[in-house]
Amino acid sequence: MSSPLLTKVALGTLGAGTVATGAVYLGKDLISSNRSKAKTSIEALIERSNPEKRLISFGVGSNPSWQLAWKAYREDNRDNERDIWNVEGWTQDKGSIGTVDAPKAFMDACESKLSQEVLDTTDSLYSQVVKYCTRVTLVSDLINENEEKSLLHRGDNFANNEDWKKVWAAYKDANKDLAQDEWNLSTWSTLKEQENVPDAFVTKCEQKSKAEEYKLDQPTYLDVLKYCTKSE
Structure with a gap:
């Protein structure tokens, strides 16, 4: 006839062994997880x-x-x-x-x-x-990473440059019914009648392209993309 005390000791030893074994396996799992995590x-x-x-x-x-x-x-x-x-x-x-x-x-x-x-x-x-x-990150970085567009640069003859004139025409059309344009260009009432690209417009493009931005859904980036770039 087995002793209840011996039985309890045996069960206790078995339980401790199970816990210890579990701890060993858990430790191995953690080590394995760290090793398998890709760098x-x-x-x-x-x-x-x-x-x-x-x-x-x-x-x-x-x-x-x-x-x-x-x-x-x-x-x-x-x-x-x-x-x-x-x-x-x-x-x-x-x-x-x-x-x-x-x-x-x-x-x-x-x-x-x-x-x-x-x-x-x-x-x-x-x-x-x-x-x-x-x-x-700047707006210009986002433009440079856009494979379909490239940023327009001032150049020596920007006023008559066809790429600049194209975006200037688009900007005027988008703001034609406004008393003051969205970029608040000075003397807008006079500028909007010009066919040649004004210095104020090019300057605003330069300023906006240097703005800090990393999200593609923000107004500053979208403005530069629309009015200060050409298609590749």
């Missing part, structure tokens, strides 16, 4: 997860976006004897940090990190690249 290059992840950002064009340290990025990097590393990216030629800033051209070594450091792979946007390196190697 993505930082460049691809920025494109997918941060549409409000664009990579700064490489090569010109005098680009204002590079100047601001370099200033931010120096400010964030001013208390460190060695900067986080080990940029060649780095020297610690002791005093006031001004805006200067970004050195090639810093731009190269940015470029070298774009192909590195991370799990997601929480990776510290990803956050650093977004902060130091990108700028805000």
